[in-house]
Amino acid sequence: MEPMLDFFTAAGPWGWFIAGLLLLVAELILPGVFLMWVGIAAIILGALSLLFWPFGFWGWQLQVLLFAVLSVIAILVGRKILKNRETTSDEPLLNQRAASLVGRTAVVIDAITDGRGRIKLDDTLWVVEGPDLPVGAHVRIVSGDGRRLTVAPLETP
Incomplete structure (x- = not known):
């Protein structure tokens, strides 16, 4: 602590x-x-x-105390400023693959029995929940949460 005290003196x-x-320069090097x-x-x-x-x-004691207090105040004000900053994305479903599939249609490859089955969508097999349906039935994805999709039968005209 003495070298720092000598520096500030x-x-x-x-x-x-x-x-x-x-x-501030350290913030540029180590962003956070x-x-x-x-x-x-x-x-x-x-x-x-x-x-x-x-x-x-x-004296240095008062300066260190004020520095601590000002740092806490600045951090709290900064957090409030950043929290209130609105961030919008041109890709709101990025990294939310299941949610991005809502509205798509697929074909049941393992019959949905007791509310669970599987569909193939593009090159991926998905476990789905929904009403009991036979293999080959066409379904629409109505919701997605994590690795789970919920489907409904596709209405035929």
């Missing part, structure tokens, strides 16, 4: 600006949207240090 109020900028808020807290503390450096009460 020698750098004066600019030490917090340097620490803040280093934390955490160090950015701590870096912002350090920069704010640097601005406060420019104002209060000449006064006797502005």
Whole structure:
């Protein structure tokens, strides 16, 4: 801790600006949207240090305490900002394969008995749930959740 104390004593109020900028650069190298808020807290503390450096009460203990408090506040505010940010996707069903199959039709390859059977869709066999149906029946996928599909008989005109 003594080398850090020596650094901040020698750098004066600019030490917090340097620490803040280093934390922001570290955020670029190790992205995670955490160090950015701590870096912002350090920069704010640097601005406060420019104002209060000449006064006797502005010791390193108060600065470290304020840095901790400002970091927590900055992280909480940052989380709130990021949580409220609306993210829309051009592929809302990406990585939700079963949900993306809803509406497609398939043929029963293992009869659906007692509510369970199998269908073949493209090159994949799927376990399905639905009303009892014989092999060869055409079905429409009505919902998908994880690895489970629910089917309904395809209505014939």
